[in-house]
Amino acid sequence: MKRILTLLLSLCLIACFVGGCSTSSDTPPKKARFTIVTSFYPMYIDALQLTKDVPGVKVICLTKPQVGCLHNYQLTPENIKTLERADLFIVNGAGMESFLDKAARTRPDLVTVDASRDLRLITDSHGHENPHVWVSIPNKIRQIENITGPLTAADPEYAEAYRHNSKRYIGELSAIQAKMDDAVRTATKKSFVTMHESFFYLAKDLGLTVTDVITSEHGHEPSAKDVEECIRLMKETNTEIIFIEPQYHEKTAQTIARETGATIYTLDPVVTGDITSDSMTDYLRKMEANAQVLKEALR
Ligand SMILES: [Zn+2]
Structure with missing residues (x-):
């Protein structure tokens, strides 16, 4: 019995190599057209x-x-x-x-x-x-x-x-x-603050206003003066929403939210992801989720 199992296992391994299921890096990749x-x-x-x-x-x-x-x-x-x-x-x-x-x-x-x-x-x-x-x-x-x-x-x-x-x-x-258009149809709020310049085109499409941008460059923490100015602008314009992005830390957003009473929501600019079998639909899925967040945030 043991011998039969060993034989079967060996046959499987041979079939695997012959059939090309080896993932060895020596195997030349199939040439793309x-x-x-x-x-x-x-x-x-x-x-x-x-x-x-x-x-x-x-x-x-x-x-x-x-x-x-x-x-x-x-x-x-x-x-x-x-x-x-x-x-x-x-x-x-x-x-x-x-x-x-x-x-x-x-x-x-x-x-x-x-x-x-x-x-x-x-x-x-x-x-x-x-x-x-x-x-x-x-x-x-x-x-x-x-x-x-x-x-x-x-x-x-x-x-x-x-x-x-x-x-x-x-x-x-x-x-x-x-769905995006539907989200703003019933909106009572029309302005927001963002983490970087990602959402200007989206705002323009939907007739919304970006009151301020918290960080203007990647990796650059805003200065105390920038934060102060953002808080002032939000109070002046009665802006009650901060949209953060999954790609950014939200510490500054939390400070500003505390000072202004604004609510933080996450919008995804679909700029990062993982390369998986689902990548093809990532933009559709994330924009649909964004439409849902907008509906909730702007009402
Ligand atoms: Zn960017």
């Missing part, structure tokens, strides 16, 4: 949606999906190697990727798709354009349209499939936008 590299996580989701069920496509996120916004991000040698493998490079644009010149020097022949082409950008008081365009479903739909054309041109054999995916995803995005 068409490789798309995206600059960061939000664009990675777009590429997954647009290439759904298209054979032989590999989508790679250039930066780790936990990196978040690419403000001041510098390309690593590993990133450059990844770009060398790309057939198409999809970026958010609107100033989010400050490394595009370097990327173009690395791969002058690489077609780079600027998803924010022709989008109307919001400019701050210093004249800086706000790159967080994707945190607005109408903008996201424009981005999908901007990507679809160059994608079909780069891989024409599957143009019909890409167009089909584009139409399907835009339909799904529009359904979530209807």
